[in-house]
Amino acid sequence: QQQVKQSPQSLIVQKGGISIINCAYENTAFDYFPWYQQFPGKGPALLIAIRPDVSEKKEGRFTISFNKSAKQFSLHIMDSQPGDSATYFCAASISGTYKYIFGTGTRLKVLA
Amino acid sequence: GAGVSQSPSNKVTEKGKDVELRCDPISGHTALYWYRQSLGQGLEFLIYFQGNSAPDKSGLPSDRFSAERTGGSVSTLTIQRTQQEDSAVYLCASKSRGGETQYFGPGTRLLVL
Numbered sequence: 001q002q003q004v005k006q007s008p009q010s011l012i013v014q015k016g017g018i019s020i021i022n023c024a025y026e027n028t029a030f031d032y033f034p035w036y037q038q039f040p041g042k043g044p045a046l047l048i049a050i051r052p053d054v055s056e057k058k059e060g061r062f063t064i065s066f067n068k069s070a071k072q073f074s075l076h077i078m079d080s081q082p083g084d085s086a087t088y089f090c091a092a093s094i095s096g097t098y099k100y101i102f103g104t105g106t107r108l109k110v111l112a
Numbered sequence: 113g114a115g116v117s118q119s120p121s122n123k124v125t126e127k128g129k130d131v132e133l134r135c136d137p138i139s140g141h142t143a144l145y146w147y148r149q150s151l152g153q154g155l156e157f158l159i160y161f162q163g164n165s166a167p168d169k170s171g172l173p174s175d176r177f178s179a180e181r182t183g184g185s186v187s188t189l190t191i192q193r194t195q196q197e198d199s200a201v202y203l204c205a206s207k208s209r210g211g212e213t214q215y216f217g218p219g220t221r222l223l224v225l
Contacts (some may be wrong), residue, residue: 006154032212042217043116043203046154089154093212098143098162100214104154 001029004092008105013110019077020105021062023090026071035075038087038105047077047088051053054090080110114138116217118204122224124193131187133220137206145214146179146189149201158202163209168174194224 005024018028023033031052036044050057050064050073057064063076077084090103117136125131137144146158157171161181172178176194181187191198201221205214 034213036216041218043205043218045216046213049212097213098145098160098168098207099157102155 002101004090004101004103006090006106008106009104009110010107012108013080013108015080015082015110015112016111017080019075019080019084019108019110021075021088021090021108022072023074023092023103024070024072025092025101027092027094028071029094031095032074032093033064033066034091034093034100035062036041036089036102038089040086043088077108080108082112084111086109116204116215117204117221118202118217120220121218122221122223124225126225127196128193130190130192131194131222133191133202133222135187135189135204135206135217137187137204138208138215140208141206141215142209143207144181144187145205145207146187147203147205148173149203149219151200155203158189173225181220183198191222194222196224198222199224 006089034049035047037047038044048059052068061078066073087107089105091100093100119134142163144161147155159179160168176192179189201219203219205216207214
């Protein structure tokens with residue numbers, strides 16, 4: 001029940017296309033859902049996060065869509081660029097606690 | 113300001129040797145995490161420190177792994193009698209009290225031959 005399932009494992013997108021990464025969870029107590037971006041040789045860095053009181057959050061080309069009833073959330077990267085090529089992790093946590101459950105990651109490659 | 117730093121950035125060791133990995137969190141951050149990232153895998157939680165509270169060691173994979181945090185700041189992860197399956201990237205992250213964002217260091221890439 002503590003798992004966060006992430007798909008796909010890898011993704012190749014043409015420049016200018018839309019990249020979509022999906023995550024699903026079971027524990028309805030989760031109330032904070034961040035996405036982290038990791039470039040090769042670097043640690044993950046927070047990209048964008050959402051709480052279940054909204055269905056969508058947008059920051060520039062990055063959008064999180066949240067479906068509370070389906071217990072799913074997804075990251076959409078619009079107008080994908082080669083510089084977006086990285087590994088993306090979704091995560092879930094319960095506010096006030098310290099445990100973060102991370103997905104297994106999606107390796108995104110954007111072709112020039 | 114400075115982010116989370118880790119040292120060494122790379123470590124190659126022989127099977128059976130002990131290694132020490134260091135993490136310097138962001139100044140003022142009371143929470144500190146260690147994770148292990150194996151090739152193509154997600155982030156495996158190892159241990160969590162919060163201030164002076166007892167750490168959560170529930171993620172440590174065996175008694176060969178230990179960690180300490182001195183003075184509420186720097187942390188050291190020690191792996192004794194290293195095995196080839198210990199080869200991975202070890203990531204440290206810190207977080208302010210009440211904050212939700214974990215700030216990760218660049219990791220230490222450990223290779224056990």
